[in-house]
Structure formats: C-alpha cells, structure tokens
Amino acid sequence: INNNNYTSSFALQAIIMGALDKRSGRTFGPPGNKKCVFFIDDLNMPYVDTYDTQSAIMLLTQMITYAQIYNREALEDKIELVDIWFLTAMNPKAGSFMVNPRLQRPCTVLTTFTPTAAIISGIYSAILDR
Numbered sequence: 001i002n003n004n005n006y007t008s009s010f011a012l013q014a015i016i017m018g019a020l021d022k023r024s025g026r027t028f029g030p031p032g033n034k035k036c037v038f039f040i041d042d043l044n045m046p047y048v049d050t051y052d053t054q055s056a057i058m059l060l061t062q063m064i065t066y067a068q069i070y071n072r073e074a075l076e077d078k079i080e081l082v083d084i085w086f087l088t089a090m091n092p093k094a095g096s097f098m099v100n101p102r103l104q105r106p107c108t109v110l111t112t113f114t115p116t117a118a119i120i121s122g123i124y125s126a127i128l129d130r
Helices: 009-018 054-067 115-126
Strands: 021-024 028-029 036-040 066-070 079-082 084-088
Touching: 009 054, 028 084, 054 084
Parallel strands: 028 079, 036 084
Antiparallel strands: 021 028, 066 079
C-alpha cells in the first residue's frame, strides 16, 4: 500500500478491506486459514491536519491496537480483523518525519542507515576473497 499526501482513512480502509474475506459474522480476514501481511510504504506521508493527526495513521493505529474497525456504511457495526500483520517503511526525505506515539507503542521499530562505500567494500571484499 503506497501512502502519499492524499491518502485518507477512507482510502486505506477500502484497500485493506478489499484484500480480506468475510469469515463469519463480523469477522474478516485473509482467505482460508492464511495470514496476510500488508506492507505500507511511506508511512509518514499522509497529510497532517490542523489537529496534528493523520487520519490514515489513526485508522491504522485502531486496526493494530484493537484489531477492529467500524463499517463506514453503518457506524454501529464493528468489524473484527483477524490474521493480519502490518509492515511499514518511512520515506527519509519527505513527510512528517515523526511516527505518532500511539502507533509506535505496539510496534517494533528498526532503523537502518545507508552504508558507506567503505562498509560495502569491506563486506564484498570478505565474500569475494574466499
């Protein structure tokens, strides 16, 4: 799922729900007994509104924290989400450069840096010298 400045919670919910099947009652998940991993690229790109929030990020926070969302056509209906995981990446050169603490709380955060030419040379020299 590619995020950009125009990604809204409505669009994100439509994309995610499009990949899930109804299992029973209010429960939705991937087809069969499979697991589904959603890769969300450019996590920090959705527009930051006047309240310092990003609607798509708040929906993602709700999905991860509570494993449920609300049906947009009938707001009294909750949709339970099962067997889904999220993997995200952030754009280091654009966007808000911050991850909302509510979203970051249940997640594992890994940071990698672009290796220098000396590091790459050292890695491949060790491999090729064998």
